[in-house]
Amino acid sequence: MLPNSKISVALVGLYLAQAVPLYLVAAALPPILRANGVGLDVIGGLGILLAPWVLKVLWAPLVDRYCHDPRIGRKAIVLGCLLVTLGGILALSTLDPVKDAAVFFPILMAMSVSSATQDIASDGWAVEHLAPADQPGGNALQGGSVALGVVLGGSGTLVLYDLLGWTQTLWIMAALTSVLVLPFLRLAEETGQRPLPADRGKPGLLRFLSVEGAWAMLAFALIFRLPEGLVKALEQPFLVDQGFTLSEVGAISGGSAAAVGLFGALIAAWLIRLWGLLPFLILLICGRTFAFAAFYVAATTGITPWMLIALSVFDTFLRYIEIVGLFTAFMRFASLKQAATDFTLLTSATLLMYMIGGILAGQLAEAMGYGPVFLTAALLSGIAGWIALILLPARVRATPLTPASETT
Secondary structure (H helix, E strand, C coil), rough: CCCCCHHHHHHHHHHHHHHHHHHHHHHHHHHHHHCCCCHHHHHHHHHHHHHHHHHHHHHHHHHHHCCCCCCCCCHHHHHHHHHHHHHHHHHHCCCCCCCHHHHHHHHHHHHHHHHHHHHHHHHHHHHHHHHHHHHHHHHHHHHHHHHHHHHHHHHHHHHHHHHHHHHHHHHHHHHHHHHHHHHHHCCCCHHHCCHHHCCCCCCCHHHCCCCCCHHHHHHHHHCCCCCHHHHHHEEEEEEEEHCCCCCHHHHHHHHHHHHHHEEEEEEEEHHHHHHHHHHHHHHHHHHHHHHHHHHHHHHCCCCCCCHHHHHHHHHHHHHHHHHHHHHHHHHHHCCCHHHHHHHHHHHHHHHHHHHHHHHHHHHHHHCCCHHHHHHHHHHHHHHHHHHHHHHCCCCHHHHCHHHHHHCC
16 A cells, blocks of 8 residues: 655655744744744744745746756755755744844745755655555555644654744754755655656646646645635634634644544545545545534534534544545646646645635624625535546546556
8 A cells, every 4th residue: 555665764864854844934933933922923924935836836847847857866956955945944933023023034934945856856756756555555554644744843843842932943843944854855766666757848838737637636636625715714713712722723733633644545545446436536535524513503503612623633534634635636637748837737736726715704704703704615515526526537537557658
């Protein structure tokens, strides 16, 4: 079910090396800034740092091209991006979170751009080194790495900050990130690589759209996660308004990510191998719709605190198994002629709609309350999910494991 050991170790290290700095910024920095008296308006403005992760599709073809340029290569791109990220962490370690908060933004933006660029190269490597039969297991490892990255980069940073302070904590995180990427950097590029087309041509976004089924696949990516953004943006504020303290909310969200992240990813890989991708996605949509409807019941009629905690954990579990399912679908469609470009385009599409859903959720909840938004999400989950499955190209639903599938 999992790729060979060398590929697996390199894959986990590669994505952990991205996740630790990412969640240091996304999960640990906001509460650290808030604890030091930084205003919510400044902290809220950090949301713009997600922009490179949506816009990275614009430079994905360039990264794809240079990854296979013998004068540069994928490892040079990953290492260069990582050095920018590590340089940013070390620069932040010399600054004061309160006095120098204004200086943080350009450093954090540079880190975000470098991390997003590194992700393009990493995703391309994953597509090129995971055969169709290994893709569910490989994506389970990737999802598990994200969960562990939340713990190390987010919770780990907060714990070390309380024990050691700002500067030493960032030094430790930089050192940890450097060690994590070593298995990937030491692994030869050709190890476990799928047969690549002899004539790769020039990567480009229009080239993706010229492939049969590309518009349907892009539409699938655009609509599948829209309902999820409506709920995720409101889940933690909803818990606060239900009487949970900030520390309890952090323990519920962070703890559930750690507890069910890797478990959920492995379960998803097993189910896809057992049933196939289409039945798995049907089950996911049904589970997601049930969870969103349960949030509606919690908002309108009320449920016990323990039931609400269980619902939040279940929702987190669904998001991690969703990662495995979606990434497997994207890998199946991505062409080996421009793997990083195709995969990045599809993941950026899902993130864009996820963000739009989150933005709409805040405005709708302010005007109507939690209940109508959760109900809307539940209805959209079923309707949009059904439409998405109709759009899913046939060759993604059931991938042939023949040599011909290696050259699409």
